[in-house]
Each structure stands twice: as structure tokens, then as C-alpha cells.
Amino acid sequence: MIKRWALFLALFVVALSTVTIGPAAIAPAVAQEAKAHPDYRRAIELANEQRLLSQRLIKQLLLVALDVDKAQNIEKMRQDQETFDAVLRGLRDGDPQLKLAGTADPAILDKLRRAEEIWPLLNAVIRETLDGGTVAPGQLTTAADLNLPLLRTLDETVAAYQEASRSTGLFSVLRVAIDLAVQQQLLSQKMSKEFFFIARGHDVARSRRQLTDTIDQFDTSLSALIEGDPQRSLLPAPTPRIKAQLRSVQRLWQIFQPLLESGLRSDQIPTETVRQIAEMNLVLQQEMGAAVDMFEAL
Numbered sequence: 001m002i003k004r005w006a007l008f009l010a011l012f013v014v015a016l017s018t019v020t021i022g023p024a025a026i027a028p029a030v031a032q033e034a035k036a037h038p039d040y041r042r043a044i045e046l047a048n049e050q051r052l053l054s055q056r057l058i059k060q061l062l063l064v065a066l067d068v069d070k071a072q073n074i075e076k077m078r079q080d081q082e083t084f085d086a087v088l089r090g091l092r093d094g095d096p097q098l099k100l101a102g103t104a105d106p107a108i109l110d111k112l113r114r115a116e117e118i119w120p121l122l123n124a125v126i127r128e129t130l131d132g133g134t135v136a137p138g139q140l141t142t143a144a145d146l147n148l149p150l151l152r153t154l155d156e157t158v159a160a161y162q163e164a165s166r167s168t169g170l171f172s173v174l175r176v177a178i179d180l181a182v183q184q185q186l187l188s189q190k191m192s193k194e195f196f197f198i199a200r201g202h203d204v205a206r207s208r209r210q211l212t213d214t215i216d217q218f219d220t221s222l223s224a225l226i227e228g229d230p231q232r233s234l235l236p237a238p239t240p241r242i243k244a245q246l247r248s249v250q251r252l253w254q255i256f257q258p259l260l261e262s263g264l265r266s267d268q269i270p271t272e273t274v275r276q277i278a279e280m281n282l283v284l285q286q287e288m289g290a291a292v293d294m295f296e297a298l
Helices: 002-017 023-036 040-065 070-093 106-132 137-168 173-200 204-227 240-265 271-296
Strands: none
Touching: 040 070, 040 106, 040 137, 040 173, 040 271, 070 106, 106 137, 137 173, 173 204, 173 240, 173 271, 204 240, 240 271
């Protein structure tokens, strides 16, 4: 019996020595395995960031149109445009630098394909602004018409990832709070964009309706994150540190909200108010980001 095993091992070693297994042979199999069992946490994180970028890009476009810190906003827009483009490809195909494995999930791929149909049209407007440094009225109209369909498609993409993640155990009450806090970052950009559409005088009535809804959504969600909301499966802020951070956001919101609401009442918006919102919206996004980090650390 021992001799048989020795002979078997010898033949096995010889067989291995005749086979070349290099990176080129291994990589496709590894990539397929990664797509079949992706890291949903990373994919959800970056898919959520795409939602935020879809609104921040248009906000930056409007600040260029309003001639507010034009050079600075063009450079920020360039960075966000490159990030959005790379992440959209990476979510589908994978990207080692972004730590994305790609996906083979049909539901997720369907949503990504829809985003890929809208993004080139919006990206063309962004690239024209990056190249020319100005925003024509027709470009604003295209941006206004396309950014919300893109956002809705990205919302559906995140939902598809979340549905797929339920089988991996990522869904939890804590995850509900994290997702809502992440959405607050998005809303900080969305309502700033809506205010700047009003300031630019573009489709003012629609922009005011949208801004009213977004303000209400942000306000209600912030209270829910602090106090809890059983209908949303939200518990009250789980630690004193998180509650203190959310209270800090609330104090900032009490300053920011009246500035936004001034656009609901007046057709003449001072440049100073535009500049205040341009500065404060980033602070609001960052402070909500700090709360997200605290939730994620639990």
C-alpha cells in the first residue's frame, strides 16, 4: 500500500511539472469567481457615491453658469467626472485600483446598462463646459432633463445591490441607518443644485417644487436618525458620540435650511446667498460623512 502511494505521488509531481500555471491562466478564473461572489460592501459604497456625484456634478455646472468660483468648480467638476466615469465601468467590469470585482448579477447589470445609456449624454454637456469654460442655456436644459433620470437609475442600482446583499447577511437595522445617513449626503448636494437652478432662473417653478420636497426629506430623515423611526426600521442614534455628531449636523441644518428656503420666496437671490450655500453645502456633506463613518465603525 505504501509503495502504491509513493508511486501515485511521484506520478502526480511529474504531471504538475509539465503544466505551466501563470498569472495569465489564473486571472480569468479569479475574475469570474470574484464576479460571482463580489464584495457588496465596496460596491454599495461606490454605487452610493455615484448617486452623490450625479448631483454634485450638476451643482458644479450651475456654479460655473452663475460665475461663482468658476476655475475652482471647473477643476472639481473635472475630478468628479473622471471618478464617475471610472466607477461606472468598474461596477460592471471590475477595477483592481477601485477594489471592485465587477458583477455577474443580471438585475444589477440591467440597472448599470440603463445608467450607461444616460451618462454619455450628460457627460457630453459636462465635457463641453470643461473644454469651453461656459454653460449655454441649451446645456442647462439637457443637464436639468437628464440628471434626475440618472439619479433614479442609480437609486435602482443601489437597491439591486442591497437586494443581492441580503443573502450575504449585510442587511441589518444598522445598515438601514447607514444607508439613510449616506442618502443625507446626497440630499445636501441635490437641494443645493435645486437652489442654484432657481438662482439661475432656469425652470424656477419645477425647481422650487423639487427643493421643497428635498428640504422636507432631509429634515424628516435627520430627525429619524436622531430619534428613531419604527416605520423605517430605524432605532434611535445608537451611541452618545453618534447622537452628538447628528446634533451637530442639526445645528448646521438650522442655519442652512433658511438660506435654501429664501429661494422659495424670492426671485431676486443675492450673490452672497449663493456663495454661502456653495460653501455650507460641502460642510453639511462632510459632517454627515463623519456620522456615516461613526455608524460604519460599530
